[in-house]
Amino acid sequence: MKKNEKIAIFLLIFAAFVIVAAGLEFVDQWKPDLIIPGPSVTRTARLSDYFPKLKGEYCDTTIYFLESGEPGGTVMVLGGTHPNEPSSLLSAVLLIENAVVTQGRIIVIPQANLSGFSHNDPQEASPRKIHFETAGGGVRVFRYGSRATNPIHQWPDPDIYINQFGQSLSGSETRNLNRGYPGDPEGNYTEQICYGIMEVIRQEASDLSIDLHEASPEYPVINAIVAHERAIDLASIAVLDLQMEDLDYSLEISPPSFRGLTHREWGDYSDTLAILMETANASQGRIRGKTDEALVLTGKDKMYVKAAELGRLYVPYDENGHPIEERVGRHLTATKMLVENMNMLWPEQAVVYHGVPDYYELMEQGYGNYLLPSL
Ligand SMILES: [Zn+2]
Incomplete structure (x- = not known):
């Protein structure tokens, strides 16, 4: 030869x-992520139970019902709208695995855009997985996905995405779940997922619906609660309560002209009180340095420390970063405040639960400590 x-x-x-x-x-x-039903999970459903056209599709995500059996209201919590914002999925998982609901019920959709978890963005150099050691033994693994629907499920992107309200957005936003509301049963793949989630809110008559997100530290809407105008009283009191816990939040009213987003269309197209919340995630930011699992979990990044010194950020940033415990803790504590204030304002639709760690418990014990063991 x-x-x-x-x-x-x-x-x-x-x-x-x-x-x-x-x-x-x-x-x-x-491969699906392991999410273990906790003490109050009575049943699960799929998105296709609310919009049958999605049956058999990858996006047909699981919905968890935490029901007390006692009369009360309904709260829905959505994680994973953007699968590259891990505190949203991880907060939803802790609710599912830990919450003990004693009045009313909580519906949790931890991976709203499941398609977005099936890929990530190669040029972002994101890690594919994040790992946690649990207190009870074993390691739990979750996917770190892409901001948008997998192009395998929805292709090609148009040059310009014109949403259902005639507004022009960049072409890739056609696969952004938080631009496609209130959804369209005849629309593109992502708009159909939006329609399915809208149907969950309407058919289950959710009283309060919370969409969990993260944002780049250089993005102005951060450590924030964005509220539909019908939810603004509720959100205002929650922000004051959070300040008493030393957790600073800015309060934003959902802009009426910015269409297609949860905090706008959930409120306009159903009776729910619609809220969106943001925490600070350096691993999705534009000026980050090395992108790896450690950055996702610790939020420590020299570039962001420098940017903060130059006054370029909208969130405090030092060498301590913004660990995942802080971000999940903020989401879970703020969710609790919102629910407790809903109970005060509308006692007939109260939802009462306990067992979910708050900000300070998470900072002390670590995230993995509150996951159920995978053994
Ligand atoms: Zn987001």
Whole structure:
């Protein structure tokens, strides 16, 4: 055999190895995350139970019902609208696995855009998975996904996305779940997911619906509660209560002209009180340095410390970063404040629960401590 033939065979074998290895990683990204029903989960449903057209589709995400059996209201919590904002999924998971509901019920959709968890954005160099050791043993793993629906499920993007209100957005926003509300049963894949979630809110008559997010530290709406105008009283009192706990939040009223977002369309197209919340996530920011699992979990980044020194950020930032415990703790404590204030304002629709760690408990004990063991 000639030398160049040997080299060619070697290169072919090497290429085959790379293709198989990349393919296995690709398939691995499609495997579902383990979420363990906690003490109050009475049943689960799928999005297609509310919008049958989604049956058999990858996006047909699981809905968890935490029901007390006692009369009261309904609160819905949505995680994973943007799967590259991990505190949203991780907060929803702690509710599912820990909450003990004694009045009313909580509906949790931890992975609202499940399609977005099936890929991530190669040029962002994001880690594919994040890991936590649990107190009871074993390691729990969650996917770190993309901001948007997988192009395998929705392709191609138009040059300009014109939403249902005739507003023009950049083409990739056509796959952004938080631009497609109130959804359209005949619309694109993402708009159909929006329609399914809208149907959950309407058919279950959710009294208070909370959409959990994270944002880049350089983004102005951060450590924030954004409220539909019917929810503004509720959100105002919650922000004051949070300040008493040393948790600063800015309060934003949902802009009436910015269409397609949860805090606008959930409130306009159902009777629910609509809220969106943001925490600070350096791993999705534009001026971050090395992007790895440690950055996702600790939020420590020298570039952001520098940016803060230069006064360029909308959130305090020092060498302590913004760990995942802080971000999940903020979401869970603010959710509790909102629910307790709803109970005060409208006692007939009260939802009472306990067992979920707050900001200070998470900061002390760590996130993994509150996950159920995978053994
Ligand atoms: Zn988001």
